[in-house]
Amino acid sequence: MHVPLLDLTAQYAKIKEAVLAQVNEVLDPQRCIGGPKVEGLEKEIASMSDCAFAAGMSSGTDALLNSLMSLEIGDGDEVITTPFTFFATVGSIWRVGAKPVFVDIDPKTYNIDPSLIEAAVTAKTKAIMPVHLYGQMADMDPIMAVAEAHGLAVIEDAAQSITSTYKGRKAGSIGTCGCFSFFPSKNLGGIGDGGMIVTNDEKLHHRLMIMRNHGMEPKYYHKYVGGNFRLDPINAAALLAKLPHLNDWSGARRQNAAYYNDKFKDSAVQTPYISPDCETIYNQYVIRVPRRDEVVAHLQANNIGCDIYYPVPMHLQECFVSLGHKKGDFPESEKAAGAVMALPVYPELTDEMKDFVAETILSFLG
Numbered sequence: 001m002h003v004p005l006l007d008l009t010a011q012y013a014k015i016k017e018a019v020l021a022q023v024n025e026v027l028d029p030q031r032c033i034g035g036p037k038v039e040g041l042e043k044e045i046a047s048m049s050d051c052a053f054a055a056g057m058s059s060g061t062d063a064l065l066n067s068l069m070s071l072e073i074g075d076g077d078e079v080i081t082t083p084f085t086f087f088a089t090v091g092s093i094w095r096v097g098a099k100p101v102f103v104d105i106d107p108k109t110y111n112i113d114p115s116l117i118e119a120a121v122t123a124k125t126k127a128i129m130p131v132h133l134y135g136q137m138a139d140m141d142p143i144m145a146v147a148e149a150h151g152l153a154v155i156e157d158a159a160q161s162i163t164s165t166y167k168g169r170k171a172g173s174i175g176t177c178g179c180f181s182f183f184p185s186k187n188l189g190g191i192g193d194g195g196m197i198v199t200n201d202e203k204l205h206h207r208l209m210i211m212r213n214h215g216m217e218p219k220y221y222h223k224y225v226g227g228n229f230r231l232d233p234i235n236a237a238a239l240l241a242k243l244p245h246l247n248d249w250s251g252a253r254r255q256n257a258a259y260y261n262d263k264f265k266d267s268a269v270q271t272p273y274i275s276p277d278c279e280t281i282y283n284q285y286v287i288r289v290p291r292r293d294e295v296v297a298h299l300q301a302n303n304i305g306c307d308i309y310y311p312v313p314m315h316l317q318e319c320f321v322s323l324g325h326k327k328g329d330f331p332e333s334e335k336a337a338g339a340v341m342a343l344p345v346y347p348e349l350t351d352e353m354k355d356f357v358a359e360t361i362l363s364f365l366g
Contacts (some may be wrong), residue, residue: 041243051200056195058193058194058230059194103116106139109138115142134280135283163246167277181194196231289361302360
């Protein structure tokens with residue numbers, strides 16, 4: 001049996017006609033920059049995120065970058081974040097000239113440990129960038145308390161957590177702004193790179209919209225140096241076709257996760273811990289296992305897709321060597337990097353496929 005980590009062809013087969021119909025509404029009138037599809041998607045994402053405003057972006061990475069730029073964070077500033085994340089989180093901070101200041105993770109949720117943030121704040125700190133990893137939101141109340149005490153912005157890296165909740169509040173709605181990714185592998189994945197920023201701050205939203213179009217307002221007049229961060233309307237059209245299915249897809253992922261949890265009960269496999277304050281969307285189903293690399297190799301040898309999110313924490317990446325970090329600086333992040341792995345959890349999995357995945361792991365671990 002072959003079980004891929006993700007099977008987008010199975011998803012597309014069910015919605016192909018709806019996607020093509022939406023895309024043709026861009027192609028037929030040739031509204032290929034901006035237009036009603038981008039505006040429609042912005043309205044829908046803002047509403048489903050319990051936010052007043054949304055701004056489509058060219059990628060989740062550019063959403064983070066534009067947020068930092070629009071908040072005027074740059075040279076000499078510091079942004080507190082986690083070292084256990086995808087590169088875009090830290091790369092965006094670096095690209096605006098600010099210094100990423102790392103805080104270790106909670107070993108249960110893999111999200112930033114709020115109890116460590118206060119000690120990392122300095123006179124140069126301008127923002128906190130928590131990451132809602134694997135589809136589960138970070139513990140936002142204590143994060144917001146620190147931010148409010150020190151007058152800091154909070155940029156939620158919600159790339160993996162669209163519609164996730166924390167104490168009933170939606171991802172992206174708690175901080176100064178929230179950034180989503182529509183990379184094809186996400187729960188709401190596009191047909192290319194894409195992203196979105198949501199916020200309840202009208203002034204910030206206006207700046208974000210200007211900055212995504214070269215800092216231009218009106219046409220050919222530039223008060224700011226922005227970038228080309230515009231969301232492609234063809235991608236927005238495809239996302240509009242997918243949007244009605246998002247809650248069902250995320251629900252199916254939760255059901256698949258529960259199926260795995262039952263299979264791995266009382267075994268050497270550590271299943272995901274989900275805080276009672278949170279509802280996750282399981283962008284990834286991540287387990288922790290002994291002899292992780294051997295387990296990965298065994299699954300691959302049996303035609304089962306899996307991946308490691310993420311094998312090298314950001315403080316140990318070669319490009320950030322000038323920050324002066326070394327092994328042991330953030331032990332929980334380093335332990336997680338050596339033990340976690342993701343299993344297939346996409347909605348179209350059958351029980352037979354999940355059984356095959358689970359039994360292949362359990363038989364190998366004995």
